[in-house]
Amino acid sequence: MSFPYLSTIVFLPVIGAIVIALLPRANPRRIKLTAAAFTAVSFVLSLAVLFMFDRGLAGPQFIEQASWIPAINVQYFMGVDGLSLPLLLLATLIGFIAVLVSWKIDLRAREYFAWILLLETGILGVFCSLDLVLFFIFWEVEIIPMYLLISIWGSGRKEYSAIKFVLYTLAGSAMMLAGILLLYFQADTFNMVTLAGMGLDSILSSLMATSIFFLILFAFAVKLPVFPFHTWLPDAHTDAPTAVSVILAGILIKMGGYGMLRVCVSIFPETAQNYAPLLIALAVVGILYGAAVTLRQTDLKRLIAYSSISHMGFVLLGIFALSQVSMTGAVLQMVSHGLVTGLLFAMVGLVYEKTHERSIPKLGGLARQMPIIVVVFSVAGLAALGLPGTSGFAAEFLIFLGSFSSTMVSGIQVYTIVGILGVVLGAGYILWMLKRVFYGPPKAQYDGVPDANRLEMVYIFALVALIMLIGIYPAVLTDVIKTGVSPILAALGL
Amino acid sequence: MNIYLLAPEISLCALAVAVILLDLFVERKWIVGAVSIVGLIVPAIFSIALWGTNETSFGGALVIDHFSVFFKLFFLAIAALILLSSTDYARRFAAFRGEYYAMLLLATAGMMLMASTRELISIYVALELTSISLYVLAGFLKDTKSSEAGLKYLLLGAVSSAVLLYGMALVFGLTGTTHLQEIAAAISAGGLLNSPALLMGIVLLVAGFGFKIAAVPFQMWVPDVYEGAPTPVTAYLSVASKAAGFAVILRVFYEALGPASVDWGMIFAVLAAITMTVGNVVAIAQKNIKRMLGYSSIAQAGYLMVGLAAVSSTGSSALVFFLGCYAFTNLGAFIAIIAISDKIDSDEIADYSGMIRRAPLLALALALCLISLTGIPATAGFMAKIYIFSAGVNSGLLWLVIIAVINSVISAFYYLRVVRVMFLGAPVSEERVSSPRSLQTALSFACLGVLLLGIYPWLLLKVAETAASMFIP
Numbered sequence: 001m002s003f004p005y006l007s008t009i010v011f012l013p014v015i016g017a018i019v020i021a022l023l024p025r026a027n028p029r030r031i032k033l034t035a036a037a038f039t040a041v042s043f044v045l046s047l048a049v050l051f052m053f054d055r056g057l058a059g060p061q062f063i064e065q066a067s068w069i070p071a072i073n074v075q076y077f078m079g080v081d082g083l084s085l086p087l088l089l090l091a092t093l094i095g096f097i098a099v100l101v102s103w104k105i106d107l108r109a110r111e112y113f114a115w116i117l118l119l120e121t122g123i124l125g126v127f128c129s130l131d132l133v134l135f136f137i138f139w140e141v142e143i144i145p146m147y148l149l150i151s152i153w154g155s156g157r158k159e160y161s162a163i164k165f166v167l168y169t170l171a172g173s174a175m176m177l178a179g180i181l182l183l184y185f186q187a188d189t190f191n192m193v194t195l196a197g198m199g200l201d202s203i204l205s206s207l208m209a210t211s212i213f214f215l216i217l218f219a220f221a222v223k224l225p226v227f228p229f230h231t232w233l234p235d236a237h238t239d240a241p242t243a244v245s246v247i248l249a250g251i252l253i254k255m256g257g258y259g260m261l262r263v264c265v266s267i268f269p270e271t272a273q274n275y276a277p278l279l280i281a282l283a284v285v286g287i288l289y290g291a292a293v294t295l296r297q298t299d300l301k302r303l304i305a306y307s308s309i310s311h312m313g314f315v316l317l318g319i320f321a322l323s324q325v326s327m328t329g330a331v332l333q334m335v336s337h338g339l340v341t342g343l344l345f346a347m348v349g350l351v352y353e354k355t356h357e358r359s360i361p362k363l364g365g366l367a368r369q370m371p372i373i374v375v376v377f378s379v380a381g382l383a384a385l386g387l388p389g390t391s392g393f394a395a396e397f398l399i400f401l402g403s404f405s406s407t408m409v410s411g412i413q414v415y416t417i418v419g420i421l422g423v424v425l426g427a428g429y430i431l432w433m434l435k436r437v438f439y440g441p442p443k444a445q446y447d448g449v450p451d452a453n454r455l456e457m458v459y460i461f462a463l464v465a466l467i468m469l470i471g472i473y474p475a476v477l478t479d480v481i482k483t484g485v486s487p488i489l490a491a492l493g494l
Numbered sequence: 495m496n497i498y499l500l501a502p503e504i505s506l507c508a509l510a511v512a513v514i515l516l517d518l519f520v521e522r523k524w525i526v527g528a529v530s531i532v533g534l535i536v537p538a539i540f541s542i543a544l545w546g547t548n549e550t551s552f553g554g555a556l557v558i559d560h561f562s563v564f565f566k567l568f569f570l571a572i573a574a575l576i577l578l579s580s581t582d583y584a585r586r587f588a589a590f591r592g593e594y595y596a597m598l599l600l601a602t603a604g605m606m607l608m609a610s611t612r613e614l615i616s617i618y619v620a621l622e623l624t625s626i627s628l629y630v631l632a633g634f635l636k637d638t639k640s641s642e643a644g645l646k647y648l649l650l651g652a653v654s655s656a657v658l659l660y661g662m663a664l665v666f667g668l669t670g671t672t673h674l675q676e677i678a679a680a681i682s683a684g685g686l687l688n689s690p691a692l693l694m695g696i697v698l699l700v701a702g703f704g705f706k707i708a709a710v711p712f713q714m715w716v717p718d719v720y721e722g723a724p725t726p727v728t729a730y731l732s733v734a735s736k737a738a739g740f741a742v743i744l745r746v747f748y749e750a751l752g753p754a755s756v757d758w759g760m761i762f763a764v765l766a767a768i769t770m771t772v773g774n775v776v777a778i779a780q781k782n783i784k785r786m787l788g789y790s791s792i793a794q795a796g797y798l799m800v801g802l803a804a805v806s807s808t809g810s811s812a813l814v815f816f817l818g819c820y821a822f823t824n825l826g827a828f829i830a831i832i833a834i835s836d837k838i839d840s841d842e843i844a845d846y847s848g849m850i851r852r853a854p855l856l857a858l859a860l861a862l863c864l865i866s867l868t869g870i871p872a873t874a875g876f877m878a879k880i881y882i883f884s885a886g887v888n889s890g891l892l893w894l895v896i897i898a899v900i901n902s903v904i905s906a907f908y909y910l911r912v913v914r915v916m917f918l919g920a921p922v923s924e925e926r927v928s929s930p931r932s933l934q935t936a937l938s939f940a941c942l943g944v945l946l947l948g949i950y951p952w953l954l955l956k957v958a959e960t961a962a963s964m965f966i967p
Binding site for chain 2 (some may be wrong): 135
């Protein structure tokens with residue numbers, strides 16, 4: 001048996017959490033170094049997986065498979081394919097950066113980093129598991145760490161936001177569990193690869209297929225989030241500590257989009273096609289509604305949070321347009337949004353840390369006082385609005401191109417054109433925000449605020465470089481993503 | 495007649511008598527507790543030696559099969575953990591410590607018999623042996639609340655026993671026998687399936703046993719008794735007494751009333767839905783942690799009944815597996831509460847504030863058990879739920895499973911509230927909460943079980959499947 005790369009990547013953070021919990025004489029610095037070391041190794045290993053990944057093959061690679069609970073045929077089944085690999089890579093990267101972002105946390109540092117690392121394992125596990133029960137288990141692991149991270153280290157109405165997040169997520173996963181069990185007794189397996197190859201749409205009655213599809217989809221829709229299940233997101237993002245917002249926006253909500261592709265669309269492609277108009281309509285509503293609400297925000301962090309709703313609407317549009325280009329674009333958009341919004345939240349965190357102010361009307365003219373932060377913030381903002389040369393452009397372009405030319409859903413051109421208006425609104429809220437916060441006359445009370453320090457520059461420049469890299473040469477990921485999308489297209493008869 | 499088959503129960507009763515006698519002569523009372531714990535090894539060895547036997551004795555009243563031996567060992571293990579966590583608590587009983595241990599042992603013997611009889615009168619006698627010991631134990635603190643608990647439990651218990659007896663009488667009257675398998679034969683042969691009298695008998699039996707497992711609407715005794723009784727007894731009631739009730743229900747309903755499974759399957763399905771909903775909704779409002787766990791145990795009984803409602807071999811093995819996971823989890827929670835409440839002298843959830851600072855390991859252990867009760871993965875509670883819900887879906891009870899998963903979400907609210915108070919609240923005082931070695935040992939066992947079964951459930955699942963394999967509808 002070859003080296004279990006995926007298990008190592010997934011479980012390194014939780015081992016790190018245990019090490020941190022058991023460290024004798026825990027000074028915060030040693031705890032942070034341990035956390036950084038474990039997440040860094042995990043990231044390096046996932047890079048290795050990217051280089052060893054065979055771009056010519058469809059289907060999962062790096063497979064690890066063992067029987068786990070024979071009574072109900074549950075397996076320990078890990079593997080990555082073109083859908084999951086880019087997100088796995090994003091998750092290990094964001095996990096590492098989240099530790100760096102948290103470098104100034106000294107309140108109960110031992111607990112904080114232990115929870116962050118446990119959270120990281122849960123997320124990585126979701127992207128690697130190919131057995132539905134295993135998938136579900138990892139899916140649920142995040143709940144307790146997120147709850148505690150938001151409610152202990154957060155700000156504002158943190159306890160309310162934390163419990164709201166938990167109850168929304170649990171409601172979603174409760175439905176997913178019912179759907180998974182129903183699916184199991186129809187198909188007699190939890191193996192996601194087998195399930196995707198069974199053509200269940202035609203085997204099951206359409207009522208059954210639809211019920212399972214929507215029960216499972218509900219959990220992903222809450223997580224993505226799809227309008228009208230989005231109300232937990234602005235609260236959780238706004239009140240979470242910076243690093244947790246980075247993780248939440250960077251990777252956690254991507255589990256929703258990934259789940260839709262991996263479970264709903266892969267296993268029930270025809271059902272997905274039947275209900276695509278409904279979901280695309282929700283996507284367009286989400287894009288426009290999210291963007292419109294974003295325009296009205298006066299809290300910097302809340303503004304970025306609402307913009308995620310709009311951006312995730314693009315992902316939903318790309319997924320349910322069901323063409324090769326649009327789905328590739330959707331996955332690329334998830335990666336791009338992870339980098340861009342992760343960076344934006346990190347920048348908001350920096351601005352707040354230096355100025356102790358998040359209210360946009362009270363900020364202003366910071367361009368003089370913190371030039372580096374302004375430049376990076378602006379680059380991230382331009383990537384968010386989809387400026388050519390950044391990853392945001394590559395992803396959104398693919399989504400719109402793919403959706404407009406999709407033959408799977410009738411009338412999609414109209415939806416696409418309406419959706420594109422979201423980009424215009426996006427340019428509006430980003431540029432207006434940049435203008436209000438950074439430009440205009442400098443304010444005296446912010447004289448002498450420090451700019452980014454060296455450690456902060458390391459991770460913000462790293463993210464900027466990646467955003468540019470994907471923007472200039474998207475094939476570095478799209479090649480991989482295409483191999484992941486191809487089984488879905490084959491099932492749809494394309 | 496093979497008297498050896500009764501060896502576990504006989505040795506356990508002998509141990510109980512020995513403990514009472516020892517109590518007369520020994521001054522240092524911890525020895526009494528130690529003897530009763532170590533003495534459990536004897537019945538345990540006898541039980542292990544019986545694994546694999548399949549025999550009946552006493553005219554078919556006593557049956558030794560995988561199922562009964564599993565439950566014998568199960569009750570012995572619970573008794574050991576309860577005794578271990580009582581050794582420190584027992585200093586509150588000024589006198590009668592020996593009797594306390596002996597009563598616990600006798601209750602255990604009664605439960606072991608409940609799981610091993612196949613005849614209605616023997617079931618009733620075993621059940622009363624358990625119940626009467628528990629009535630006494632509930633009132634053992636002798637303060638106002640504890641006495642109220644004892645009396646309330648006695649009165650309501652007596653009513654439920656009467657109802658049960660009436661149900662048994664109806665079944666006997668219709669079929670002319672008290673042996674479970676002969677009852678089943680008589681029902682099939684006599685065409686009694688549509689008889690309203692039989693349905694009445696079934697309803698009364700459900701009511702009588704429903705009291706034991708604390709199913710709604712027979713749960714009124716739970717909150718007061720749980721709150722008033724000594725905490726180790728509460729733990730024992732919530733785990734062992736409930737498990738014994740389910741063991742008897744499996745035995746009676748599958749072996750005697752198997753032909754009428756359509757009727758009682760539906761009754762249990764409806765009761766399950768009501769029980770879990772009432773338990774969870776009322777638990778939200780509780781401020782006392784023992785009362786909260788009382789309502790939570792009602793809700794858990796609801797989940798367990800999904801296994802009964804499924805009427806299938808996966809249903810019954812899921813039920814047995816759930817009981818095992820639930821035992822570890824709930825015992826862990828109660829042991830942590832014994833340790834904490836004993837030091838802070840309060841059962842109010844608000845007084846647990848900031849416990850993570852005052853007793854980090856106890857708080858973490860309690861949090862783990864509460865998370866397991868919620869059913870979040872990597873804990874035993876999750877595996878138990880997924881298995882029992884899958885049995886439900888398999889039997890076409892999707893509606894019930896959806897109610898159950900929604901209930902799990904509701905339950906997260908009050909379980910996590912305790913976690914929140916412990917982790918987020920400001921400590922009431924800076925004083926550290928220390929705990930005796932005996933409680934630490936018991937708690938470690940429970941938490942180890944919760945984690946181990948959460949990660950590798952097959953350890954217990956395999957045994958549970960063997961134990962329940964005979965219950966085929």
